[in-house]
Structures are given as structure tokens and as C-alpha cells.
Amino acid sequence: MSTPPGVPTGLPAAPELTEPVPEWHRLNVRMLLVRPLNEGIALLVPIAVLLFTGNGEPWRLGASGMTVALILAVSYFAWRTTKYRITDEKVELHTGLLTRKQLAVPRDRIRTVDLTSKPGHRIFGLSAVRIGTGQQHTEGTDGLTLDAVSSEEAARLRQLLLRKVVAPQATGEPGATVEQPSQVISQLDLKWLRFAPLSLSGLVAIGAVFGVLSNYADDLGLHPVQDLWEWVFSHPSVTFIGGAVIALAVLSLVLSVPLYVLQFWNYRLTREPNGTLHVQRGLLTTRSVTVEEQRLRGVDIQEPLLVRAGRGAKTVAVTTGLGTKGESNLLLPPAPLSVAHQVARDVLKVEDDPTTRKLRRHPFAALRRSLVRHVLPWAVITAGLAVWAPSWAWPIPAVIIPFAALVGWDNYRSLGNALDESYLVTRNNSLVRSTVALQRTGIIGWRIRRSFFQRRSGLMTIGATTAAGAGVYHVTDVGEADGLALADAAVPGLLRPFLVETSTVEGQAERNV
Amino acid sequence: MQAAAFWLVLFVPQLVVFLLVSSPPTWELALLVATLVVGVVHTAVEPSWRYRVHRWETTPDAVYTLSGWLNQEWRVAPVSRIQTIDTKRGPFQQLLGLATVTVTTASAAGPVEIEGLDHEVAQQLVVELTNTTQATPGDAT
Numbered sequence A: 001m002s003t004p005p006g007v008p009t010g011l012p013a014a015p016e017l018t019e020p021v022p023e024w025h026r027l028n029v030r031m032l033l034v035r036p037l038n039e040g041i042a043l044l045v046p047i048a049v050l051l052f053t054g055n056g057e058p059w060r061l062g063a064s065g066m067t068v069a070l071i072l073a074v075s076y077f078a079w080r081t082t083k084y085r086i087t088d089e090k091v092e093l094h095t096g097l098l099t100r101k102q103l104a105v106p107r108d109r110i111r112t113v114d115l116t117s118k119p120g121h122r123i124f125g126l127s128a129v130r131i132g133t134g135q136q137h138t139e140g141t142d143g144l145t146l147d148a149v150s151s152e153e154a155a156r157l158r159q160l161l162l163r164k165v166v167a168p169q170a171t172g173e174p175g176a177t178v179e180q181p182s183q184v185i186s187q188l189d190l191k192w193l194r195f196a197p198l199s200l201s202g203l204v205a206i207g208a209v210f211g212v213l214s215n216y217a218d219d220l221g222l223h224p225v226q227d228l229w230e231w232v233f234s235h236p237s238v239t240f241i242g243g244a245v246i247a248l249a250v251l252s253l254v255l256s257v258p259l260y261v262l263q264f265w266n267y268r269l270t271r272e273p274n275g276t277l278h279v280q281r282g283l284l285t286t287r288s289v290t291v292e293e294q295r296l297r298g299v300d301i302q303e304p305l306l307v308r309a310g311r312g313a314k315t316v317a318v319t320t321g322l323g324t325k326g327e328s329n330l331l332l333p334p335a336p337l338s339v340a341h342q343v344a345r346d347v348l349k350v351e352d353d354p355t356t357r358k359l360r361r362h363p364f365a366a367l368r369r370s371l372v373r374h375v376l377p378w379a380v381i382t383a384g385l386a387v388w389a390p391s392w393a394w395p396i397p398a399v400i401i402p403f404a405a406l407v408g409w410d411n412y413r414s415l416g417n418a419l420d421e422s423y424l425v426t427r428n429n430s431l432v433r434s435t436v437a438l439q440r441t442g443i444i445g446w447r448i449r450r451s452f453f454q455r456r457s458g459l460m461t462i463g464a465t466t467a468a469g470a471g472v473y474h475v476t477d478v479g480e481a482d483g484l485a486l487a488d489a490a491v492p493g494l495l496r497p498f499l500v501e502t503s504t505v506e507g508q509a510e511r512n513v
Numbered sequence B: 001m002q003a004a005a006f007w008l009v010l011f012v013p014q015l016v017v018f019l020l021v022s023s024p025p026t027w028e029l030a031l032l033v034a035t036l037v038v039g040v041v042h043t044a045v046e047p048s049w050r051y052r053v054h055r056w057e058t059t060p061d062a063v064y065t066l067s068g069w070l071n072q073e074w075r076v077a078p079v080s081r082i083q084t085i086d087t088k089r090g091p092f093q094q095l096l097g098l099a100t101v102t103v104t105t106a107s108a109a110g111p112v113e114i115e116g117l118d119h120e121v122a123q124q125l126v127v128e129l130t131n132t133t134q135a136t137p138g139d140a141t
Helices: A031-053 A058-080 A119-123 A151-170 A190-199 A201-219 A224-234 A238-264 A305-309 A337-348 A364-388 A395-414 A452-456 A480-490 A496-505 B026-053 B091-096 B119-135
Strands: A083-086 A090-095 A101-106 A110-117 A126-133 A144-150 A183-187 A268-272 A276-281 A286-292 A296-304 A312-319 A330-336 A416-419 A423-428 A432-439 A443-450 A459-466 A472-479 B055-058 B062-068 B072-078 B082-088 B098-105 B112-118
Touching: A031 A058, A031 A119, A031 A144, A083 A151, A090 A144, A110 A119, A110 A151, A119 A126, A126 A151, A144 A151, A151 A286, A183 A337, A190 A238, A190 A305, A190 A312, A190 A330, A201 A238, A238 A330, A268 A337, A276 A330, A286 A312, A296 A305, A296 A337, A305 A312, A305 A432, A312 A337, A312 A432, A330 A337, A364 A395, A364 A459, A364 A472, A416 A480, A423 A472, A443 A452, A443 A480, A452 A459, A459 A480, A472 A480, B026 B062, B055 B119, B062 B112, B072 B112, B082 B119, B091 B098, B098 B119, B112 B119
Parallel strands: none
Antiparallel strands: A083 A090, A090 A101, A110 A126, A110 A286, A126 A144, A183 A268, A268 A276, A276 A286, A296 A312, A296 A432, A312 A330, A416 A423, A423 A432, A443 A459, A443 B072, A459 A472, B055 B062, B062 B072, B082 B098, B098 B112
16 A cells, blocks of 8 residues: 655654555546537537638638637546545545545435536446435535546445435344335336426426527627517517417427426436435436435425416425435425325325425405505506506506515415424415425424515514525415414424513513513 | 523614615606615614514523514524524624524524624523533434
């Protein structure tokens, strides 16, 4: 064993280590090809443009060649300077050429393992491994990512990294646990495709493609968007605009089905014998997310407006250690509501899905607030346009007002809360209605908010803070007495001293208790 | 309630400097006057309102704050879930001998901030909270 780098050579030789230190691994060599491929695709169009727009002047060739060489060099150094190892206690990653970064994650803090393979990775049989800890990720920090190792190595890491965590429980039957087959909770049913057009993903895709295209067009000195706007303004025509809207709608419907297939092909949710939940999905880019079951703090049943109209929903995990990036916390793609409830039930290992509890309605004042909040902005815009804009402008927001009122009304109808032995259930929002069941033991604090108008109408918004998921889940516009009683009952003892205390000293603040 | 409860809240006035270049148009003058009036009223009302509202308290089990003026918010964090305790002093706070104590839990949304404490009280509080937190087992997630 050689002396580790960094040890001054002047010192007497240190005694040989008796325990072999696990050796450093490099990322897979094939990454040398994959990274240029993944990143190169994005640059393909500009390079092509660069090459073919001119008359083959030498500088164009040179610039293209340089770009390609640069990409290759960057990916080579990225590979050269990155190494990782897994010791008994921690996972270490050293990376970076100019800025050296050294990351170490204690193994008993690993909560999730997320394997992603983009098409480029797939061709060469590779996967990127992202290791999530209990920490909540802020923008830009991405936890510990190994991009990329071979798929076999990735699968091995997934087993290895999460087995350690549950080892204390599994000591009774060492080795035997691994043999148990994993239990399938849910898998893709082609009938679910009918929810694809309702999820608006087609529209999002069109937007994305449009954005990319207009970007390239800008590079070429064209301004199609601007030209289009000018043309529309100079020839205002109802048929043209109506036609465009319909075309857009049809296109998004058509696109949404393949998109659903792309994202959720091969979807399978399984419970692994080592106490983890495992979600895999994807046609070209495959995702495989493993969540430690102990860390699951609840589920969130999300029903976007149109999907809800089709009696569908998706299920999202409320857990620590998963970013929301790329929907890695998704447990079930848009599917029938009954399936969503069944998944929630199986995942939480309960008899009866807590999100199906009968929810208590919120006071009538909440309806007024909801209506005002949805209608007022449009009313203000209408009034503003009526005064300052050309006369054709103001009817547009005016038409929206009734819809806004409907959304406000529906928003109020969505509001609700419930409490059972182990879960706090709260429902919010209209456009993406979300019913969250949060484990009462997962609540690590309260944020109780009363705006000026809420105080006047005796309402409050109670936020249960938690280490998992979004960090805070709200019970919106609940009556003061009900809300405090709910919070007190959900986590006994936490709020109690302050309620008693404040009711005697502060009086005015919590008069309802 | 056997725990010692501290009652001291101060708020550092948010002094906003309104500077506008004076040039002829009358609407600009009107705007200047309007901002001046609003600014004066705001500085006169907001800190004292906040001072009246702000409360904080610690028990061996939990940290509690009430803050805000138009929008008021209570925050409660149990001591067993505390991750870090920070003290922060801005230039104004140093001038006035004040400090802000921030108590962070594992939730990204859950920091409890106690603004404008007497510096000494803040230090005492930090020591106290650190001790009780250390005595509490678990990884607080």
C-alpha cells in the first residue's frame, strides 16, 4: 500500500495500515463518450448552423472543431478528476479540476438513492446515481451525484447503500432477507393513458420546444415571435386567433400521449424486502428511485383540475431526502383516483387511506376570502385597462372574472382538514388540488399565520412544518378555535403551554381557547 | 408553567431613505410628497406596532415566537427538533446593543427568528437552548 498523497515525505514512514482501506473507484470509462453525446446534442444545431451558413470559410471550421475538442477535453478532465469510494461509515466523492470538491456522506444518513439514465447513458449501459440525505436541498446543491457508473454497479450501490440502514432490524435472518421477492404495489396500466391529455403536459412540451426553437431563430437573426405578434396586431381576426388556439389544443392532446409513455413506461412501484420503496419508470430516460420506508412521512394525492374532472389523481411521496426536481418523489403517475388511494394505502401500510377521511369544512368566511383573492386581481386589471388602455383591451380580463370566481368557489370547496390516530390530513387549492396526509410524528413545529383580513374574519392559516417534502403543509383559512384545537390535538403538548399561558397573559391573541 | 419566561422585545426601526432627484414635472413632486408621507407614517407606526405584537418565549420543551404587524405569525418549534442555533447582529443592531437569534429545525420552512433581543439576553438564551438541545437525544428529523 502506498503512502496516501499529501503526507509529508520527511516524516518517518507510518506503520502500514492493518485494515485495508476500500479503494477509490472511478466513474465508468464509457462516460468519456456519453457526456459529449448528452451535451453535444444541445450544441449540434448551433454547430451545424455555424458550418453551413457560410461558404466554408476556415474560421467556421476552426470554431466548430474547437467546440468539439473543448467538449471532449472537459469530459475527459471531469472523468480524470472524479473518484469515489464507499467505506464502512461513509461515501466519499472527490471531483473537479479547477475547483476541487470533496464530498462525504455518512452512510447511516442516506435516505434515498435515485438512478437516472438518459438516452446517452442507456446506449452504453450506464446510470447516474444520486444519493439523498435527510438534508433539504436548496437550489443549486444537488446532493452527492455519481454521473455515471455502469448499470450493474448502480444496482449494486443501491442495494449496498440502503441495506446498511435497516441492518439492525434484519439481524434476525441475515442474508435470508435478500432472497425474498419484492412485492409489487402498482404498475402501469395502459388504460391510464386516458389521463395523459388531461395533464397539460403536451402544452408544456410545446412551450419548451417553442422556446428552444425561437432561441435558435434569434441566433440566426430571425424574430418569428415578434413578427407574428406584429402581424396579428395589424390583422386582428377572430378566426385566426380561434384557429390558433384550437390547433394548439389539438397538438397538445396529440403530444401528451407519447409524453406520458415516455415518462411512465414500465412504471412499477415495489416494496423491497430491505425496507425500501422502489419506483421505476421511463422509456428513453429511465428513473429508478428508492426511498427508505422509515423516512416516509406521508403521501400527497394531487389532482390537477382537468385530471380531477376525469376522476384521476397522482400520488406523491412526502419524504426526506428527495428533491422535487424531475418529479423524483412521484409514486404514481396520473391514474384513476381509486388506484391513487390504493397506492397511498399500501405505501403507508394502513387499512384505510387517510386521505379519504371525511374532511371538516372551513368556515363560511373562508369562502369570502377565497372569492376576493381570486376575483380582485382581475377586477383591478380590468379597471386599470379600462382607464389607461385602448378600449378593446378591458373586456379580456372582464371575461376571466366569472371563471376566477368559479375557481375561488372551488378552492373553498377543496379546503378541509381531518385528524386521525396517526395522520393530519389537509386539502388545499383548486387548480392542482392537493390532499396531504402527514404523519403526526413527522410534524416538527407550527407556523400559525393570521393576516390583517384573516384576523378580522376570525380565520388563521396553520402550517405544520416537517423535515419532509415541501417543508411545510398548510391548513388554510381555518376558524381560530378549530385551528388551534386541531394543532393542539395533532401534536399533544407542544402548543398547550402557550395556549394556557397566552390566554391568561395575552388575552387578546388567542381569545378562543 | 414552571419555566422562566422572558419578556423583552424590541424592534429595530426599518429606516428607509427616500431619495428622489428633484426635477420640474409636478407629478414627480406629488410622488415625492406621497412617498414622504407614507414613509413617515410607516416608520412611525410599523416599529411600535411590531413592538406591541412581538412576543417570544422558551420552555424546556419548545421555542415560541409571535411576530409581524399587519400579518401576524406564531411559530413554535419543539426543542427536541432543533438543529442549529445562530446569533446574528447587523450594524444597526450592534449600535443599539441588540441581536437576532435564529433557531433552525430540519424543515426548510421552519426557522424561528427572535429579532431585536438585548445582546446579553440573546447570549444567555443561546447557551440555555444549546444545553437543552444537547440533552435531548435523536437526530431531530
